[in-house]
Amino acid sequence: MTKIVKYTNNDFNLASGKSISPLEIAYETYGKLNKDKTNAVLICHALTGDQYACDINPITKKPGWWDILVGKGKTIDTDKYFIICSNVLGGCMGTTGPKSQNSTTNEPYGLNFPVITISDMVKSQVLLLDHLEIPKVLTVIGGSMGGMQVLSWMSEYPNRIKSAIPIATAAYHTSQNIAFHEVGRQAVMADPKWHDGKYFEYNTSPEKGLSVARMTAHITYLSEVALQNKFGRNLQDRAKKTFSFDADFQVESYLRYQGVNFVKRFDANSYLFLTRAMDYFDLISENDGVLANAFSDLDASVCIISFTGDWLFPSVESKKIVHALNSKGVDVSFIDIESNKGHDAFLMEEPAMFKTIRGFLDAQYNK
């Protein structure tokens, strides 16, 4: 059972100037917190992730999204570390988000949910750490949108982290990335079943739109080489083309499958709000155009990981962060892992990444 912590006493103030009350944070923990509280690892999930980082996800009945990395005897060893993973603010797996009840209207928020930011997500995680009585985590780690949260931790709560591992991420969302997100959102909004975000009133949901959004996004998470190697021009369960718009090609069938499965577990309005939070992320503009200023008070060790085949969050964006940290004299390591798997490499079997994380994390723990 997912644990939920509920805050009812105070309004949770957001970057936009609005606030949320009550706030609920759904989270999972794995392993045990040691007596000195020096072994806590906070994992930040990506856009469509959730709190079920490892073991079996009770909703999908499949292994958790980072089960390949987190667990007994694995890279982030649950025998050694105390792992915390919470569903992000605006999510749809138990933490307050657009499908939660709005206490003033007694119906789901829908589009009345306030636009949230990466910084708001991190602020809610700070409350969770306070609740768990952990003054400082050994490390905060995450990829993609999770990596943005890690950067936000480094910038806003430097004294709450001993180290940080931002993976496959960037200090701001690029124009191209915003563009892809806009296509996804427009696909959702173009679905007549979206009903201006009030689909819950009609007992329906914009599954077609959300599915198309997921299909487009999924392409951006892979690479041309990965798609070509996996599917080529292979046909799906048939010897010949059907001269129709059926899913003749394996790649079409695969994408449709990705889309259909996604809508079963994800709320369309959440998708709109979370993609928006990523679009708004920009540590450079928030720091008067100088990224290094975001890290003025940072005394943590940082290990930045990128992948050569990631065109959505390319290595050059990670290098900009390295550059900024260097100019502040921060203890920074950086590795650009050779991979043709695209952006999603951080979720996959990448032995070099496992080695990097294990080496860095163990060294931080022993320090």
Added chain:
Amino acid sequence: MNSRSDFLIIEEMVEHGSKVLDIGCDDGSLLKMLQDRKKVDARGIELYSDRVNLCLEKGLPVVQGDANHDLEMYPDNSFDYVILSKTLQSVDKPRKILEQLLRIGKKAIVSIPNFGHWKVRLYLTLNGQMPMTPSLPAKWYNTENIHLCTINDFLSLCDEINIEIMKSVALDKNGVRLNFANRIRSVNLIGEQAIFLLKRK
């Protein structure tokens, strides 16, 4: 522990508790040694990711990067020492790199294999072919060492770009120290490698 004889000389040149950047730090052996024995604040740059991982396992902060392009990202005077150990001969623009070292570092430590060694000279003279020695074993067409130089060459470059040589140590093939003073001609003949402590004039 790596017993490379130039490491011991470098260790002597580095002051206790200083801030050090090792460019081309390989598996981090030198940095680790300096961290353990001289309590330095150690940082590294390494081209190959598998070697970066070896450094991370040692708890050393190392950035995967290329000396040819990535030195520009470091601010002026951000280190007490910048070390370039047997790497100058393989960079695209040695003069530019040398200038970068002394922009980033208050001092620099540079070690070079000496192409003026008598065996190298003899090899070319007798065989009429590009020299290959135990410390420079690659053929001319596949060597990484595209800018080899002699001790004399190095000294004149430093002179040209206003670099002061604070200390210089040459080692023979057995790692035995050679006395530099007033004997540059002979050191350039029998020194297999040389290590220099440099600063801006």
